[in-house]
Amino acid sequence: MTKFQVAYVPVGVPTFHLESAQKEFEKSIDLLNTITDAAIVPDKMLLSIQDLTNFLDTIEPSLIILQNITFANAAYASEVLKRFSCPVLLWTLREPVIDGGRLRLNSLTGAYSAGNALAAFRDGNFEYIFGAPQEERTKKTISACIRAAWLKNELKNLRIASVGHTPQGFGFGRAMDADMQKVFGATLESIEVRELIDMAKGYTDDECSEYLDKMTKCTVGLDKTPDNNRKDFARLCKAYKEYVDENNIGALSSRCWPDFFTAFGTPVCGVLAMLNDMGVAASCEADTYGALSMYMGMKLSEQAVFFGDPVSLDESENTITFWHCGTAACSIAREDTGATIGVHPNRKIGPVMDFGCKAADKVTVFRVGQKADGSFRFFVTTGSALDKPKQFCGTSIVVRTDKNSYDIVNQSVKDGWEPHFVVIYGDCSDELKVLGHMLEIEVCEY
Structure with a gap:
């Protein structure tokens, strides 16, 4: 270190x-x-x-x-x-x-x-x-x-893991170990999804009970998930946690669909949510630069961050809604609902997180991205997280941006940004801008 x-x-x-x-x-x-x-x-x-x-x-x-x-x-x-x-x-x-x-x-x-x-x-x-x-x-x-x-x-000092490959059409999240080391100083390692699935299948119920207990205590409605899916979640959680601990992993990106539905029968979404609450930045759809973005936000804010897609724009409220299938940390759930458990919106299998995220006076929307020529850039904009209920099945957060939300969406799409962003609780835009300069990375403020 x-x-x-x-x-x-x-x-x-x-x-x-x-x-x-x-x-x-x-x-x-x-x-x-x-x-x-x-x-x-x-x-x-x-x-x-x-x-x-x-x-x-x-x-x-x-x-x-x-x-x-x-x-x-x-x-x-x-x-x-x-x-x-x-x-x-x-x-x-x-x-x-x-x-x-x-x-x-x-x-x-x-x-x-x-x-x-x-x-x-x-x-x-x-x-x-x-x-x-x-x-x-x-x-x-x-x-x-x-x-x-x-x-x-x-x-x-960061070791970041890529668990499996990006799905077809999601190559924007794929990282090269040389780039990660040269530009950010971090060490990237890779492991196949089947290795962690095989580890999970080898555990007994008793060996995994502590993970099931933790999930039960910090969530609402886990009892509605079928027994076999609850137990398989616990097995998978143990496999990921032991891999993280044994290899000193600070952030990871994980393949999710279709493997965990077809080869295991239980989604990995809840596992990634638990890792985020444990302080390990964990992104889905194997988005390694998304996981890196999460890690930076978690370090600066000292709490879990939201990872997801921009899915809705409301010009009348000047808001952008960010959403994903259900990997948000329990600690950022709304207090009135708690971290409710649901099923995956497409595959209809649980457990996944299913709630709206808590409000905040200040948030920072951030992304480590790449331009068409392969050079890196930072996306940075600020705003507030509104007191809004869950917007769609899965987890969501509604951000009122400090600048015009329509212009942000319009320009960022035209500028070719990746579809995954991180919402950080608190305003850490100054730190991110300075970090970009220190790393000789272009900072794009929206």
Whole structure:
């Protein structure tokens, strides 16, 4: 596991007003410590190249926050850049006093020197904030950068599994292990569906009873599912959970139809829902980039996310309804209904989840997608989840978008986006946009 570390690098020279600089130094450290417990800070301001190199010798950063505590020439930034390839946030301090007297810090001129070096080393791939430590915009930007860098680091530790192949016509979700490693840093492994089905068939009822008990406790109406389907669900859940645990899987995409209906007789939908509640991002229809999108959303929101298709547009409410057959986590069900159990809308076999999802003041709709040339891009839009009952058989969530819903649907279809999206509880759009920049992936805001 790669440990996450945020290195605060305050550079300057001793010829400016050091009393003012010291105050900004202390306030900056206080701010960072309120945002993260992963901050590594020097004992003093780094006012010479020697001070800088001594501090750089002690760190292994996942993110560098390079701050001009006073003016510093480009040699300081160059020293940092030649050592480390991690993301950099360049932080310029506001001049503390403008009174016709001495220029106290001259941080902004230093930022131009550092920015020029960053552009030369990184071709413009760095983050930037201008502002004092006490400003809300400063805190928001630094927080977003830290969380994005943390997620980038988590992706390096991710093992994602592809369970079976995508159905015909669903190739948009198929991932290559080399692409996954090169672009996101994650490790992709594959397993055939029949291997997990064979594992499931080998378990006894007693060996799987704990999974049936968990499903019973967190759902409503499981008793209406035929006994053999309940038991087969538990067998399948044990097979998936043991595979996930033994292989340290953080996200998986699973083939669902037709195999689990024809070769096993019980859908995998409920199993994927349970995995999502266990903190394992699990998508259906073998959509591996959908599972990756879910993983990112779950990490940022610290809760389960919704995975599904845009199926309905209502211009009068400015809403888009997202739906899928029944893989939503129990924890995002409406409180008035709970996580009700039903049957698959096409195959009429259960158990699958069958409910409307809970409301939220803020949600983010997100997707890791690919363009026709194979390059990656992020879909990002924001809105709120309305207090709506189940819209169709299966699970659904109705999102009132912040921008015009008709325009979002019209443009995203024309832009060739894949039909699976993730609805994340909370607004994490800033973090996703920064992450896209850090990964050198195009971010498409709708």
